[in-house]
Amino acid sequence: MSLPLRGTRVLVSGAGVAGPAVAWWLARYGAEVTVVEVAPALRTSGFAVDFRGPTHLGVLAAMGVLDELRAVQTHAGAMSRVDEHGRELFRLPAEFAGGELEVRRRDLSRILYERGADRVEYLFGDRIVALTEAADGVHVDLARAGSRTVDLVVGADGMHSGVRRLVLGPESAYVTHLGYHLAGWDLPNDRGFDVVPRQYNVPGRMASVSADQRDPDRAGALVVFASPRQDHDRLDLDRQKALITDAFAGLGWHVPHLLAGLRAVPELYFDAIARVRVPRWHTDRSVLLGDAAWGVTLGGMGVGTGVVGAYALAGELALAGGDPRVALPAYERRMRGYASRWQRGANPGHFLAPASGWGLWLRDRLLATRPVQAMMVRGTGALATDAGLPDYLARV
Known part of the structure; x- marks a missing residue:
């Protein structure tokens, strides 16, 4: 090909998902690409992410990674809502909870990184300061x-994007x-949890746990809780653990066991649930991609949209x-309507x-009904599909 x-x-900032994806596409078209990542290595924390519809899966197939991702998919299936005694109240279908393809974020990041590592320079433990x-x-x-000196800078560095701050101003504006x-951590699976996530709720709080797909001796906990905005620069690991422990103190089900496992973990995924809205994604030679431009924490289709955005930008x-x-204006025109479909008004x-x-x-009454579940599955599939996305490989 030409x-x-x-x-x-x-220069791409961020080695999560959108960064390695756009780096691979740019290198495929002949660019000299460097990815800079503040973490010392690929991140291993994070939750499962899913892809759905012909647009998501078509881009993954064009990258040549679809079969490899299918080999590591979670097969997590449905999501079960339980009461404090562990009795199931209802179950969400696998198609809604995990899309057509669900993988761990760390596996996705690794596969995308490995796909382009022979033609892309990666600088870990570094960041853009000016x-x-x-x-x-x-x-x-x-x-x-x-x-x-480079010809273009791509900010694919997440909701707390350093590139966005340097180019467009402070995070508080966007x-x-x-x-x-929300927070997530790993713990020993000494209570026989299976791979179906069990979700327990009280008003303003949710705790979930499921077994690791490939290591049944391990389990993963996920919690979501109502909380005022925190100063994340001051939230070290101990403070994060204290916030979670305080929020879930006194609850039943397996919550005390999950909190006991939390005390011992050396690494924790912790973040605010937030929405990013940026009036303009690019300047003359800098551009935002993925969560840096249109993110919603746990937004459901943010990762798939980031992969599609990488394809469109390149x-x-x-x-x-x-x-x-x-x-850059053409990329923004192409992606803004598509990204805003699922982002608009979303609050996970x-x-x-x-x-x-x-x-x-x-919520429970609605989600327990089959018509509502079917409508949600159809709706998410439609939101993920962009029938007008160009075949760039053919056009180039």
Whole structure:
């Protein structure tokens, strides 16, 4: 195939999902790509993520990773809502809870990284500390690896994006706290949990646990709880654990056991449930991708949309011969409507842990009915599908 981006230098911030995906596509079109990641290695925390519909799966197939992802899919199936005695109240169908393909985020990140590692430079344990755009490029200062000039900077560094802050201003202008926090951790599976997530609720709080698909001796806990906005820069591991313990103190079911496991963990996924809204995703030579541009924590289709966005950004750059003045507006026009379908008005905290007893009762009554479940499955599949997405490989 032709290499329309040969000689184009791109610096991508973030080695989660969207970053390695766009890096692979850009390198495929001939670009010289470096990915910088603040973590010292690929992250191993996070939850299962899912893909659904022909758009998500079509992009994964075009990357050549679909079969590899299917080999590590979770097969988690349905999600079970239980009472404090462990009795099942209702069960959500597998198609809603896990889409057509569900994998652990860490497996997805690893596979995308490995797909492009032979042609993409990765700098772990580093970050962008300053950038200046000029007519002929972007001068970038890295915390450890010095300075360099590139043609384009891609901020694929999540909801707390450093690139967005450097280019567009403080996080407070773009990220809205939605009144909840979530956390996840691993623990020994010494109570025989199976792979179906069991979810226990009281108003404003949800706790869930399930066995690890590939290691039945391990289990994963997930909690969601109503909480005011916290200063994340001051939340070290001990403070995060204290917030969770305080929020769930006194609850029944397996909650005391999950909290006991929490005390021993050396690593914890912890974040606010928030929504990102950015009026414009690009400047002349910098562009946002994935959660940095359109994220909602636990938003359901954020990862799939990020992978599609990576495909579209690289494709538009290839069609434009690497000219960001043409490609970046075209990418934003292509992706903004698609990303906003599922992001608009979404608050996963309200869905997972309704704040009032009335809200929890109503949610359970609705979700327990088959017509509502069928409608939700159809709706999520439609939201994930973009019939007008170009075949960039054919056009290039």
